[in-house]
Amino acid sequence: MxxxxxxxxxxxxxxxxxxxxxxxxxxxxxxxxxxxxxxxxxxxxxxxxxxxxxxxxxxxxxxxxxxxxxxxxxxxxxxxxxxxxxxxLKPIPGMPDALQALAAHPKAVVSNGPERKIRCALESTGLAHHFEGRLFSAYTLNVWKPDPELYLRAAAAMGHEPASCIVIDDAAVGVEAGLAAGMQVIHLNHFPEDESTPQGAVEIRHADELPEVVARLRRMAQA
Incomplete structure (x- = not known):
């Protein structure tokens, strides 16, 4: 497998x-x-x-x-x-349970924010243990979304090819970056009345949908 x-x-x-x-x-x-x-x-x-x-x-x-x-x-x-x-600060509703359900997957945070801000956010919401320091900041790598290079560098550092990565992002710049990087993309769309999910990305509207969608994408990758 x-x-x-x-x-x-x-x-x-x-x-x-x-x-x-x-x-x-x-x-x-x-x-x-x-x-x-x-x-x-x-x-x-x-x-x-x-x-x-x-x-x-x-x-x-x-x-x-x-x-x-x-x-x-x-x-x-x-x-x-x-x-x-x-x-x-609070976690996105449903995200702690989703991360727990996805415990078997390697994970990283890839953000346009500074590393100190990322660490503060994860510590304040009790999510830091899911990532164990695997944080990739645009300020550290000097490349910002929508440039796909930020996601590509994170994937390389994690030891994965783009095709074996799934980007989970709520913002247009991140979805665009993930698609341009040749990765599968899940768009957590908080504003479906105002924002459309680009072709090639999978839309979800709540974090509790995430484990099922990841499982489906994994099955498709193995087919």
């Missing part, structure tokens, strides 16, 4: 319910630096996108340049976000 498929999980919005926390933090801080912004705007337009890229897009949109103040803004944002995560 073939080895279990390698599962590559996004973090924010996939494993942990951090997106709304980040949206609120950014909505508090960005206007203080002269960049109009709302939590709704993050959720509708910027989920999963690198913070630096978001600031660049807002600079161009509003004609406010942050080059000299960006480091201070990012440091303040990271500190406030970590405080909020440790106090308020």
């Amino acid at each position: 073939q080895s279990p498929l390698c599962l590559l999980f996004d973090n924010d919005g996939t494993l942990v319910d951090s997106e709304i926390l980040l949206a609120n933090v950014m909505a508090e801080l960005l206007p203080q630096f002269g960049l109009p912004f709302s939590a709704q705007q993050y959720m509708e337009e910027f989920r999963g996108i690198r913070f630096y890229t978001i600031v660049q897009l807002l600079e161009e949109r509003h004609g406010v340049w942050m080059e000299e103040r960006f480091a201070a803004l990012e440091a303040e944002m990271r500190a406030l976000m970590e405080k909020r995560m440790r106090a308020q």
Whole structure:
């Protein structure tokens, strides 16, 4: 029998319910630096996108340049976000049970966030033991989704070919990266009324669907 498929999980919005926390933090801080912004705007337009890229897009949109103040803004944002995560962060509903059901599969976290943020999120929600330090951060590898290279490097480090990997991601940039990497992709779609799942990916709407879909994809890979 073939080895279990390698599962590559996004973090924010996939494993942990951090997106709304980040949206609120950014909505508090960005206007203080002269960049109009709302939590709704993050959720509708910027989920999963690198913070630096978001600031660049807002600079161009509003004609406010942050080059000299960006480091201070990012440091303040990271500190406030970590405080909020440790106090308020919860796992995505159904995800702890899904991870337990998938215990036989090798797993890693592949995120556009910094490694410290990933560790904080997993520790705060009690999910860290499922991954045992197998964390791949865009900030460490210097490549960000939707570039498929982030998932490809994670797969190589885990000792798996792309075809034997499943990406689980909630954001468009991550789904795009997984498909471009030649991997099977499960799209955890929290907003099916507003977002469509790209062709080639499998849509689920709740984490409790994940074990069955992974089992089906494994059977297909073995056929």
